[in-house]
Amino acid sequence: MTQKSTFLVGFGLHAGAHGDDPDWRGFWSGLIGRLDGAAEFLTLEDRFADPGRDGLDAILLANWLAPRSRDIGIIAGAPLNVLEPFHVSTAIATLDYVSGGRAGLLAQRLDQQRSLDAGRAIGALKGFPAVDPPSLDRDALAAAEVVRRLWDSWEDDAVIRDVVSQRYVDGEKLHYIDFQGADFRVLGPSITPRPPQGQPLVATSWTAEADLALARAADVVFVPAASDLAGIVAKLEGDGPGTGPKVIADLHVKPDVADVADLIAAAKTSETQGARGVRLILTDPHRQIAPVVDTLVPALRTAGLVAQPPGGDLRSRFGLPAARNRYAAAA
Amino acid sequence: MSKKQIILGAQFPGVNNFTVWSDPAAGSQIAFSSFRHFAETVERGKFDFIFLAEGLRVREQKGRFHELDVVGRPNTLAILTALASITNHVGLIGTLTTTFNEPYPLARQLATLDILSGGRAGWNVVTSPGAFTGANFRRGDHLPFRERYERARDFLETARSIWQGGDFHVRSPYFDIAGRTGAGPLPQGAPIIAQAGDSDEGRELAASHADLIYSRHGTLEEGQAFYADVKQRLAKYGRSRDALKILPGANFVLGETLEDALEKQKAIRLQQVSPKNAIVFLEQVWNRDLTAYDPDGPLPEVDPDVAVEQLAQGRAARYDNRLETARAWRELAEREKLSIRELIIKVTGRKQFVGTPAQVAEEIDRYVQADAADGFVFAPHLTPGGFDEFVEKVIPILQERKVFRQDYAAPTLRGNLALPQAWQPVAKAV
Ligand SMILES: Cc1cc2nc3c(=O)[nH]c(=O)nc-3n(C[C@H](O)[C@H](O)[C@H](O)COP(=O)(O)O)c2cc1C
Numbered sequence: 001m002t003q004k005s006t007f008l009v010g011f012g013l014h015a016g017a018h019g020d021d022p023d024w025r026g027f028w029s030g031l032i033g034r035l036d037g038a039a040e041f042l043t044l045e046d047r048f049a050d051p052g053r054d055g056l057d058a059i060l061l062a063n064w065l066a067p068r069s070r071d072i073g074i075i076a077g078a079p080l081n082v083l084e085p086f087h088v089s090t091a092i093a094t095l096d097y098v099s100g101g102r103a104g105l106l107a108q109r110l111d112q113q114r115s116l117d118a119g120r121a122i123g124a125l126k127g128f129p130a131v132d133p134p135s136l137d138r139d140a141l142a143a144a145e146v147v148r149r150l151w152d153s154w155e156d157d158a159v160i161r162d163v164v165s166q167r168y169v170d171g172e173k174l175h176y177i178d179f180q181g182a183d184f185r186v187l188g189p190s191i192t193p194r195p196p197q198g199q200p201l202v203a204t205s206w207t208a209e210a211d212l213a214l215a216r217a218a219d220v221v222f223v224p225a226a227s228d229l230a231g232i233v234a235k236l237e238g239d240g241p242g243t244g245p246k247v248i249a250d251l252h253v254k255p256d257v258a259d260v261a262d263l264i265a266a267a268k269t270s271e272t273q274g275a276r277g278v279r280l281i282l283t284d285p286h287r288q289i290a291p292v293v294d295t296l297v298p299a300l301r302t303a304g305l306v307a308q309p310p311g312g313d314l315r316s317r318f319g320l321p322a323a324r325n326r327y328a329a330a331a
Numbered sequence: 332m333s334k335k336q337i338i339l340g341a342q343f344p345g346v347n348n349f350t351v352w353s354d355p356a357a358g359s360q361i362a363f364s365s366f367r368h369f370a371e372t373v374e375r376g377k378f379d380f381i382f383l384a385e386g387l388r389v390r391e392q393k394g395r396f397h398e399l400d401v402v403g404r405p406n407t408l409a410i411l412t413a414l415a416s417i418t419n420h421v422g423l424i425g426t427l428t429t430t431f432n433e434p435y436p437l438a439r440q441l442a443t444l445d446i447l448s449g450g451r452a453g454w455n456v457v458t459s460p461g462a463f464t465g466a467n468f469r470r471g472d473h474l475p476f477r478e479r480y481e482r483a484r485d486f487l488e489t490a491r492s493i494w495q496g497g498d499f500h501v502r503s504p505y506f507d508i509a510g511r512t513g514a515g516p517l518p519q520g521a522p523i524i525a526q527a528g529d530s531d532e533g534r535e536l537a538a539s540h541a542d543l544i545y546s547r548h549g550t551l552e553e554g555q556a557f558y559a560d561v562k563q564r565l566a567k568y569g570r571s572r573d574a575l576k577i578l579p580g581a582n583f584v585l586g587e588t589l590e591d592a593l594e595k596q597k598a599i600r601l602q603q604v605s606p607k608n609a610i611v612f613l614e615q616v617w618n619r620d621l622t623a624y625d626p627d628g629p630l631p632e633v634d635p636d637v638a639v640e641q642l643a644q645g646r647a648a649r650y651d652n653r654l655e656t657a658r659a660w661r662e663l664a665e666r667e668k669l670s671i672r673e674l675i676i677k678v679t680g681r682k683q684f685v686g687t688p689a690q691v692a693e694e695i696d697r698y699v700q701a702d703a704a705d706g707f708v709f710a711p712h713l714t715p716g717g718f719d720e721f722v723e724k725v726i727p728i729l730q731e732r733k734v735f736r737q738d739y740a741a742p743t744l745r746g747n748l749a750l751p752q753a754w755q756p757v758a759k760a761v
Contacts, residue, residue: 048439054510054514055514057439060447064447084468094406094413095409123433168398174396185471187467192361192405
């Protein structure tokens with residue numbers, strides 16, 4: 001039973017999921033009302049520069065959804081190759097404050113076509129990567145590292161409000177991150193104090209074409225359930241069993257959600273292959289939300305796979321330890 | 332003639348010495364509960380908008396982190412979008428630089444804020460040049476100082492073409508981009524544009540492109556001169572005098588009586604300018620290490636160092652002519668027998684409305700009717716409760732005087748500011 005209680009269920013959407021619905025606000029506020037409390041997490045992929053379908057900025061949407069929800073973890077997407085890691089870091093830290101420790105970053109490394117579209121939308125700029133796969137891999141890894149270091153660049157007790165010494169902050173507890181990568185450098189520290197989780201969870205989606213390094217650097221990796229899950233889990237555990245990121249199996253839900261039995265069977269198989277949970281990919285949320293929340297998730301629970309959503313911050317739900325600060329003097 | 336309606340903005344107290352942290356009533360600068368309290372209070376007071384400043388690098392003094400003032404803030408767009416979720420009417424204006432952003436990502440984020448807030452987004456366009464802030468960004472210090480307003484203008488034009496929705500294709504001196512966006516046209520057509528630059532180029536950009544100016548000219552005479560200067564620039568862009576609203580930054584102190592308020596003001600100024608902070612301000616002009624000087628003693632006899640690089644980093648540079656500023660400060664200190672701290676308290680103050688609620692309301696109204704301003708962006712000295720008393724006591728008097736709204740009249744910020752469409756979207760390519 002203890003094993004089963006840690007099996008997680010979440011939903012996968014993109015930040016343009018309102019589709020043709022003219023009332024975008026109504027769609028998203030209705031959606032979060034249904035999903036909150038029904039599962040542990042929600043991912044929002046960002047469709048940056050997807051021609052005509054670029055939707056909303058996913059991190060901002062997440063910050064709008066957070067005050068409208070109490071429980072669900074919100075993992076917001078950012079195409080790291082085309083954004084400033086400094087802005088991404090402060091925006092996810094803010095999400096963590098707004099949501100009370102329910103924030104995560106979905107680190108998106110764009111594929112070739114999307115990189116070309118994104119490159120046209122921002123222009124050719126110094127400090128941004130070329131669109132060949134090795135450059136994109138290297139850059140996504142570097143940007144994710146910068147985002148994480150900036151979260152640690154303030155120690156938790158940096159703000160001292162010490163009237164005697166007339167100091168608000170202890171400068172010894174702010175740190176330059178001084179990151180130097182192949183394409184750019186970032187000095188730091190952040191302008192945003194260390195977020196409640198210390199390190200909001202970092203997730204990424206497995207793509208066969210991408211370099212393993214980004215997936216290994218993540219806390220959570222989403223992998224298609226149909227693939228060789230056990231093999232991928234083994235690959236990610238480069239430093240031995242239990243050292244890799246948590247693997248979550250992606251299950252694609254049919255538009256009419258008629259495949260409940262198949263999905264439960266697939267979830268069970270995923271579990272035996274080492275997955276720590278499932279992400280239900282919703283491609284047509286207008287139609288799918290009601291049957292997914294009312295039928296599919298209860299059926300997964302009845303099958304003994306999913307416990308009631310546990311409380312606590314998002315890291316602890318995924319079984320991640322409290323994040324220590326890389327810059328704090330060792331205790 | 333009917334009286335002008337007053338515009339009120341509410342600045343969240345932030346990273347500078349005006350925000351008093353040593354007071355027992357000073358709360359968290361970062362907890363969402365602080366932002367919630369602040370936003371709900373000013374919306375109850377029917378303020379036009381919430382305003383956030385920007386600083387993208389922790390300030391430094393003599394190569395060390397500046398420790399004396401509040402520091403640490405959320406991401407501007409993220410916190411404004413979160414506030415959009417818990418408010419229904421108040422506008423949400425963020426200060427965002429054109430230097431360390433690119434048009435498509437920023438225009439898309441502002442579009443997201445405008446859509447999710449139902450038409451309440453605003454952008455205070457700043458140009459923040461410099462290697463100091465650039466060290467936190469991929470492109471680094473990529474822009475020569477004199478080009479910062481050219482890029483800002485080009486950036487705004489580019490953002491506008493993105494906000495129309497559909498295909499965009501820009502080939503201009505600073506940008507060469509293309510794509511197709513599904514967002515737009517936006518609830519407000521475009522977010523409200525504010526401008527805070529004070530130079531001739533800054534004023535010109537405001538006259539051609541902005542809906543609001545956030546100015547530092549808060550006294551009656553300076554305000555009137557600035558107001559006249561900027562409003563007369565509008566005609567050459569074919570814009571009416573009403574198309575650009577002028578809002579100086581200001582503070583307020585309320586008391587039971589005038590004496591009580593003045594007493595409070597004195598105490599607040601002492602909290603804002605601590606002994607060590609007085610020396611730091613002086614060092615910004617003298618550009619020397621003055622830690623050996625007594626804040627309660629006289630000004631240094633040695634002159635400012637104009638040769639070396641600036642000691643203070645990450646502040647809007649305000650002392651262009653250090654020798655001249657030092658001379659004027661010495662004269663003032665001698666004439667009025669002021670110590671270093673007393674002088675700094677005097678010369679670094681912003682416009683303050685001080686008195687009973689009735690006196691403060693009356694004076695605000697007088698400034699607006701005398702064309703020293705169209706309203707003010709007020710920054711209280713306390714987080715998060717700094718507006719509680721103002722909303723309870725000053726707003727009702729302004730409403731009684733019929734110079735401030737009883738309730739929001741329009742769903743959008745543009746509507747509540749009674750602004751015309753800032754620009755006409757060209758026909759959208761289908
Ligand atoms: C009242 C006021 C507020 C300002 N607030 C900010 C700010 O929050 N962030 C920022 O980077 N610059 C800020 N600025 C700086 C201006 O945007 C501009 O970069 C600066 O004034 C220099 O330009 P100028 O030479 O045209 O004045 C502010 C300026 C003024 C006058």
